[in-house]
Amino acid sequence: MEIFKQKQGDSLLISVEGELDASSSIDMDKAIEATINEGIYKLLINCEKLSYISSAGVGVFVSYVEDIKNKNGKIVFYKMQANVLSVLQILGLDKILSIAETEEEAKLILNEG
Amino acid sequence: MLNKDTFRQSYFLYLLMGLISFFIISADFLLKLSPLSSIQIGLPDFWISIFLVWFFIGHFLYLTEFFEGKEIYNIEFLLRTVFITGVVAVAAYFGLEYLPWLLLILKEGFENVDEQAIQTINPVFRHSIQLLHLYFFVVYYLIALVLFKKLIYVKKTKQEIILWNIFKGLLLAAPIFGFTNFRIPEYIIYGYLSISFTLILFLSVRIKWIAVLNMSEKWKIIVLLVFINCVSVVLAVKQWQMIQDNLLNLEIIRNVFLIIVVGMVNLYGVVALLGLIFNLPIAAVMEERSEQINSFQEINQIIQGKFKSEKVFEKLFNIGFSNTKAEVGWIEILNEGEEGDIYSNIDIDYSVVDGFNQALIEYAPAMANYNYIHIMNLKKEPKFDLVRSNFRSMLYFPITANKKLIGRYYLLKTYKNGFDTYMIRLVKTFIDQTSLAIENSELLERSFETERVKEELAIAKSVQKRLLPQSIPNNAIFDISCYSESAQDVGGDFYDYNSSDDKRFSLIIGDVSGKGTTAAFHMAEMKGIFEALIQLNLTSGDFLIRANNAVNKCLESNAFITLSYFQIYSKSRKITYSRAGHCPILYFNAKKEEFKYLDDDGIALGIIKDDSFKDHVQVNEIKFAAGDCMILYTDGIIENRHVRKNDNKSDEIEEYGYERLLKCALKHKAGSPEKMSRAILDDLEKFVFKNEDKKVKSKKTKNVESERRIALFDDITLVVLKFK
Numbered sequence: 157m158e159i160f161k162q163k164q165g166d167s168l169l170i171s172v173e174g175e176l177d178a179s180s181s182i183d184m185d186k187a188i189e190a191t192i193n194e195g196i197y198k199l200l201i202n203c204e205k206l207s208y209i210s211s212a213g214v215g216v217f218v219s220y221v222e223d224i225k226n227k228n229g230k231i232v233f234y235k236m237q238a239n240v241l242s243v244l245q246i247l248g249l250d251k252i253l254s255i256a257e258t259e260e261e262a263k264l265i266l267n268e269g
Numbered sequence: 270m271l272n273k274d275t276f277r278q279s280y281f282l283y284l285l286m287g288l289i290s291f292f293i294i295s296a297d298f299l300l301k302l303s304p305l306s307s308i309q310i311g312l313p314d315f316w317i318s319i320f321l322v323w324f325f326i327g328h329f330l331y332l333t334e335f336f337e338g339k340e341i342y343n344i345e346f347l348l349r350t351v352f353i354t355g356v357v358a359v360a361a362y363f364g365l366e367y368l369p370w371l372l373l374i375l376k377e378g379f380e381n382v383d384e385q386a387i388q389t390i391n392p393v394f395r396h397s398i399q400l401l402h403l404y405f406f407v408v409y410y411l412i413a414l415v416l417f418k419k420l421i422y423v424k425k426t427k428q429e430i431i432l433w434n435i436f437k438g439l440l441l442a443a444p445i446f447g448f449t450n451f452r453i454p455e456y457i458i459y460g461y462l463s464i465s466f467t468l469i470l471f472l473s474v475r476i477k478w479i480a481v482l483n484m485s486e487k488w489k490i491i492v493l494l495v496f497i498n499c500v501s502v503v504l505a506v507k508q509w510q511m512i513q514d515n516l517l518n519l520e521i522i523r524n525v526f527l528i529i530v531v532g533m534v535n536l537y538g539v540v541a542l543l544g545l546i547f548n549l550p551i552a553a554v555m556e557e558r559s560e561q562i563n564s565f566q567e568i569n570q571i572i573q574g575k576f577k578s579e580k581v582f583e584k585l586f587n588i589g590f591s592n593t594k595a596e597v598g599w600i601e602i603l604n605e606g607e608e609g610d611i612y613s614n615i616d617i618d619y620s621v622v623d624g625f626n627q628a629l630i631e632y633a634p635a636m637a638n639y640n641y642i643h644i645m646n647l648k649k650e651p652k653f654d655l656v657r658s659n660f661r662s663m664l665y666f667p668i669t670a671n672k673k674l675i676g677r678y679y680l681l682k683t684y685k686n687g688f689d690t691y692m693i694r695l696v697k698t699f700i701d702q703t704s705l706a707i708e709n710s711e712l713l714e715r716s717f718e719t720e721r722v723k724e725e726l727a728i729a730k731s732v733q734k735r736l737l738p739q740s741i742p743n744n745a746i747f748d749i750s751c752y753s754e755s756a757q758d759v760g761g762d763f764y765d766y767n768s769s770d771d772k773r774f775s776l777i778i779g780d781v782s783g784k785g786t787t788a789a790f791h792m793a794e795m796k797g798i799f800e801a802l803i804q805l806n807l808t809s810g811d812f813l814i815r816a817n818n819a820v821n822k823c824l825e826s827n828a829f830i831t832l833s834y835f836q837i838y839s840k841s842r843k844i845t846y847s848r849a850g851h852c853p854i855l856y857f858n859a860k861k862e863e864f865k866y867l868d869d870d871g872i873a874l875g876i877i878k879d880d881s882f883k884d885h886v887q888v889n890e891i892k893f894a895a896g897d898c899m900i901l902y903t904d905g906i907i908e909n910r911h912v913r914k915n916d917n918k919s920d921e922i923e924e925y926g927y928e929r930l931l932k933c934a935l936k937h938k939a940g941s942p943e944k945m946s947r948a949i950l951d952d953l954e955k956f957v958f959k960n961e962d963k964k965v966k967s968k969k970t971k972n973v974e975s976e977r978r979i980a981l982f983d984d985i986t987l988v989v990l991k992f993k
Contacts, residue, residue, distance in 0.1 A: 178783055185827070208922070210983070211782035211829070211904070218876050219827035239924065243904075247831060247850035248872025248885060 159187050167198035167266060173205040176213030184216045192220070197229020198266050202259070204235040209243055221252065230254060234262035280334035287327025290320040295400045299393050315448065322444035325526050328407060329440070332415045344478050345486055347420065348493045351413045355500030358409035362507060365398045399511060406508045407527070413501065413534045420541070423478035432472055436533075439465050443525040458525060465529045472533070473540040479548050484556045487545055494542040501535050557592075561695070564588045568703055579610065582676060585668075585703050586612040592699075593664065593692040595680040600668070601626075602676045609676075624656035625679060629665060637674070641666045641697060646685045662687035666700050670707040726758035726786075733759050733789055736796050741766045746774070746839045746993060750942035752950065753986040760984030761788025762903045763796060767803045772839050775803050776990075779832030779851065780903040782873075784984055787828075794823050795830060809834045809847035810888040813874070817849070817882045820875040829875035833901060837893075842992075844891045844899075849874050852904055855931060857938055859896030864935050866927060867891075898945070898991045900934055905985035906949075911957050925956050942989040949987060 157180035160171040168191050176184060191199065217231060224231055234256040236244075244250050256262035297312045312320075421429055439461070446458050482490065568584055579602075586600045599613035601622050611622060632652040633642055642665040644650055647657040657663075660681040668676035678700065680688070733755075741749045753762055761781030768774045777799055781791040798819045802812055812834050820830055831851035837844050848854070850873025853866040872885040893899075906925060913921040930949065937948040 178785075210908075211780070211831075212784075212827075215782050215827035215829060218829055219825075221876070222826070222878060246852060246904075247829075247876075248870065249850070249876065251870075251872060251885060252877065 157183065159183060161187065161191075163196075164200070166196065167200055168196050169200045169202060171202040171205070175208040175210075176206060176216075177208065177210040178212040181210070181212045181216045184213065185219075188216065188220055192223065192227075197224050197227040199224070199229070199231045200259070200262055200266060201231060201233045202235060203233050203237065203240060206237065206240055209240050214243065214247060214249065217253065218249070230266055232256055232262045232266045234259055280331055283327045283331035283334065285327075287324050287331060290323035290327060291400075291404060293320045294324060295397070298400065299396060318444075318448045321447055322526075325407065325444060326441060329411050329414075332411050333418075336415050336419065344420065344423070344482065345489055345493070347416050348490055348497065351416050352493050352497050352500070354409055354412045355497055355504070358405040359500055359503055361405050362402055362504065365401055368398060369395060402508070402511060406504050409500070409504060410527075410530045410534055413497070413538075414530055417534060417537045420478050420537075421472055421475040423481070429475055432468065432475075436465070436468050436472060439468065440526060440529055443529055446525045461525060462528060465525075466532055469529070469533045469536055473537045474544075476541050476544045479541075479544055482552075484552060487549065487552055491542065491545050491549075494538060494545065498535070498538040498542060501531075501538055505531050505535065561588075561592065564699070565702055568699070569706055581703060581707065582610075582668075583612050585699060586678070588699050589666075589678065589680065589696040590614060592695055593680050593688055594682075595664070595687070596682050597660070598678070598680040600676055600678045603674060621656065622679075625653075625665075626677065628653045628656050636667070639667070641693060643688060643693060645688075648685075659683050661685045664688045664693065664696070666696060668700055668704060670704050671711065675707070729786075729789065730755070730758045733793065736793060737763060738766050744768075744774075745771060746837065746842075747990050748942050748993070749988065749990045750946040751986075751988045752946055753984070755784070755789075755984045756905070756982060757785045759786055759789035760784055761792045762905065762984040762986040763792050763799075764901070764986055764988055765796070765799060765803065769806065773806075774835075774837040774839075775806075776835040776837065776901075776988075777803065777832060778901045778903070778986065778988055779830055780905075780984070780986075782827075782829050782831075788984070791824060791828060791830070795820070798823070808888065809836055809845050810883075810886045813847045813849050813871070813886050814883050817874045817877070821878050824875045829873045831873045831904075842893055844893055845888055846891070847871060847886055847888050849886075850876075852902055852907060853927075855900040855902075855934060856891065857896075857898035857900075857934070859894055859898070862938075864931050864938070866931070893992045895993055896991070898934075898938065898942075898989065900930075900945075900949075901986075901988040901990070902930070903984060903986045905983035906930065906953060906987060909953055909957055909982050909985065911959050913959075925953055929956065942991045945991075946987055946989045949989075953985075 157172065157174035157176055160173070162169040162171070170187060170191075172184070174180070188199070221231065232254040235258065236255060241250070241255065244253065244255070254262075254265050256265055293312070294317060297317060418433060421433060443461070443465075446453055446461070479487070564584070568581060568588075582600050582602055586598065589595075590598045597613070597615055597617075599611050599617055599622060601611050602609045604610070611617060611619065629636060629642065632644075632650060633639065636642060642663075644653070644663045644665075647653045647661055647663055650657075653663075661684050662682045664680040666678040667674055668678055678696075680696070682688070737753055738751070741751060743749060751764060753764065754760075755762070761784055762779070763781075764776070764778040766774070766776050779795065779799075781788045781795065783791075798816065802815055802819075805812075805815075807815065813832075816830075816832070816834075824830070829850070831849055833846060833848045833851040833854065835844055835846040846854070848869055848871040850871055853868070855864055856867050857864050867889070869889050870885065870887045872882070877885065907927060907930065909925045911923045911925075913923070915921055929952070933949050933952040934945065937945045940948065
């Protein structure tokens with residue numbers, strides 16, 4: 157798995173490529189933690205090239221949802237592949253995570269407040 | 270009856286015979302000398318010869334038998350016996366020689382005693398002393414001969430036995446030349462003697478016993494042999510003089526027996542001494558070699574036992590130090606982060622060690638690549654000016670294990686060119702051996718550790734297996750089959766079952782996020798919680814809410830649990846269930862003959878920490894009919910994957926997926942839960958291995974039931990339930 161970070165104003169765009177499983181979730185965890193430590197609570201996650209997500213991978217996002225919500229921040233996912241979306245849906249996470257179709261839509265959701 | 274005692278008696282007879290013969294000869298001799306000698310008394314010469322033979326041979330046989338019975342393996346002890354006998358003989362010899370003088374001095378006073386005065390002593394007394402001299406002489410030489418025979422026989426072969434027996438034959442036949450009545454021509458005697466001495470020469474070189482001695486024993490024995498040879502020579506010369514005086518009227522040349530004995534003892538003594546002396550330099554080298562071999566073994570033994578690195582380094586230091594004859598040396602053991610221990614022959618200060626290390630780094634910046642560094646003259650190396658003091662030659666070895674530097678070994682001498690190639694090679698060999706041994710022991714330790722972890726995991730696995738119900742009994746309402754396997758030794762899948770009466774059944778299937786040990790711990794934790802909750806007969810909705818609260822308290826923020834909880838009512842033939850983010854239930858409607866994933870909402874436990882969780886709880890109800898079937902599973906089945914290896918591109922991954930599961934279930938819908946379960950697992954296995962890995966597949970499918978081994982990507986659990 158590879159993570160690409162790109163700062164856009166007060167938000168950060170993270171592009172994930174490959175598989176987000178137990179071992180790579182550690183890298184993901186570090187990336188998000190670093191962002192939060194910088195005081196950035198608005199995260200855009202580009203899942204276009206995320207081919208697989210395991211429960212541990214999901215766990216990373218889940219663990220920050222509460223934190224970020226408390227800081228009036230947000231995590232928005234977009235361009236999610238069907239199988240990844242299906243995993244989140246089954247877990248019921250589509251109800252509490254923000255998932256958008258396109259980047260524009262995602263930015264809109266992010267800035268809704 | 271020939272027992273030990275009779276045997277002893279018989280060889281005492283030899284001694285008796287010898288002694289009696291000696292007394293007869295002595296008596297006869299003294300009688301002839303006495304003032305009464307004008308009267309012709311005494312034995313004829315023939316009989317004197319006979320008794321002389323008996324005197325010699327009796328003693329010889331007795332001593333042979335006497336020492337034959339004693340097993341003497343200690344060569345030093347053997348030679349000491351000869352030596353002590355010799356000392357006693359010499360002491361007695363000289364003591365007796367000067368006894369007349371002493372007696373005279375006591376009688377007449379010191380100033381009155383001179384050569385002439387001695388002549389006034391009773392000739393019988395004087396000659397008795399000479400007879401005793403002869404006796405001591407003979408006994409000493411015979412004892413030496415018999416004991417030397419034992420030396421010849423060390424590591425004996427047939428050859429030695431034959432040679433000795435011929436020699437013994439010649440010796441026993443020798444007294445024949447002493448008979449005075451029929452004088453054998455002298456040339457025959459010379460011939461006989463030359464044959465005997467040739468044989469003696471052959472016997473003298475039988476000194477194999479030298480090989481079994483160690484260095485210090487050799488030195489002791491050299492000293493002993495020098496004394497023995499002196500004693501032999503002194504006694505022989507003395508006796509020779511006495512016979513020259515012709516007091517005993519013995520004709521030297523006709524005493525072939527004595528000549529052979531004296532020749533044998535002296536020659537063997539000299540040859541053995543020379544052999545030992547010439548052997549010494551070789552022995553020193555051999556000794557060194559065998560010491561080195563021992564050192565190797567010791568190092569190995571130290572390491573093979575409970576490995577203590579200090580001991581190994583200490584040993585290594587001692588071996589290298591003594592073998593190079595270095596004057597000062599040390600081994601610095603490197604412990605990560607700390608100041609290392611130092612083994613040295615002197616009380617060395619760490620600053621000196623450090624000084625050498627620094628100088629060496631400057632001298633050879635690429636020192637890590639060297640097996641050793643040898644400086645023949647430190648004076649010519651300015652880098653060492655500060656530290657070298659009066660040392661001139663230096664040898665440095667790095668000690669490594671698993672490519673890591675674990676020690677530094679220095680050896681120093683105060684003169685130039687102190688170390689030669691041989692020494693360097695030797696120490697290097699020791700160091701290599703030590704490194705290898707340390708590496709091996711570390712390897713062993715690690716494999717022990719792995720083995721221990723494996724064992725513990727196996728225990729954990731069996732403990733965890735017991736957390737799952739061993740079997741769920743079929744009952745009046747449904748038949749059921751359960752299968753669960755972990756990707757690693759332990760896993761996070763679980764299922765459980767409870768039935769308070771035969772009217773209501775509770776069933777739970779769940780999956781803790783992650784896999785392996787962490788998941789297993791959480792699973793065990795959850796098992797306790799669910800066990801408690803399941804007893805409360807809660808509705809499925811309440812169950813989830815309570816479970817979520819419990820999970821929030823127990824789990825880390827990034828862990829969550831998915832589960833489905835069912836209550837099956839036998840009377841009203843309905844199922845109520847709630848799903849908390851778990852894989853959708855695959856339900857078979859017998860009437861419609863179709864499988865369907867049930868579409869309902871629910872969120873995994875441990876994600877929503879506040880009360881809003883209850884908004885996401887949905888209680889669903891299904892009326893079941895006979896033949897309906899419910900398939901419960903964990904995502905390990907859906908997500909199990911087939912990996913197609915691509916040489917240049919990244920691997921192509923395909924998941925088993927919902928579609929395949931549904932198709933397979935439909936195909937086998939008529940079967941019992943057991944059969945359906947097996948069909949699904951077979952299908953999954955077939956999918957994972959495809960056609961690529963036929964070998965593995967055929968091997969695995971042979972024993973499907975007892976040891977199904979799908980290349981597990983995640984823990985898998987499958988529960989198939991069929992209503993009656």
